Amino acid sequence: MSRITSEELRKRRREFQEEAGRAFDQMLGSDGQNGLVTFEQREDRACEVGDALTRRLLEEHLAADDAADPGVEVACPICGGPVRCDSPEKVEMENRELLTRRGKVEYERAARRCKRCRRIFFPRRRAIGGGARGV
Numbered sequence: 001m002s003r004i005t006s007e008e009l010r011k012r013r014r015e016f017q018e019e020a021g022r023a024f025d026q027m028l029g030s031d032g033q034n035g036l037v038t039f040e041q042r043e044d045r046a047c048e049v050g051d052a053l054t055r056r057l058l059e060e061h062l063a064a065d066d067a068a069d070p071g072v073e074v075a076c077p078i079c080g081g082p083v084r085c086d087s088p089e090k091v092e093m094e095n096r097e098l099l100t101r102r103g104k105v106e107y108e109r110a111a112r113r114c115k116r117c118r119r120i121f122f123p124r125r126r127a128i129g130g131g132a133r134g135v
């Protein structure tokens with residue numbers, strides 16, 4: 001199973017299209033001009049609403065990543081050893097922020113703790129032995 005079902009993907013696509021429609025309205029308004037007169041005003045508005053859509057796309061992609069909520073066993077990024085979590089569904093998701101070229105994006109990740117390294121980390125790769133799942 002993929003983290004996101006095709007039905008969920010279609011739903012998110014519709015929501016994105018609605019947001020893109022609102023971005024269009026913020027630019028063009030109901031009269032095709034929306035009070036924007038100078039080139040600078042037009043450029044500022046286009047960049048602002050375009051950047052918001054870019055951030056939304058990034059957030060959607062990060063949310064659909066398998067690493068967001070990995071399975072029972074993952075590899076520690078420091079020692080490479082297996083880190084086991086018997087109840088991954090009970091691990092609370094933590095909010096993460098990232099500053100991108102288009103502003104701040106937010107996403108969620110489930111943390112794991114390596115007992116050998118005594119470090120908390122956020123898995124980036126697929127679970128060990130998890131490659132065959134969902135195929």
Ligand SMILES: [Zn+2]
Pocket residue numbers: 076077078079080081114115116117118
């Ligand atoms: Zn480790």
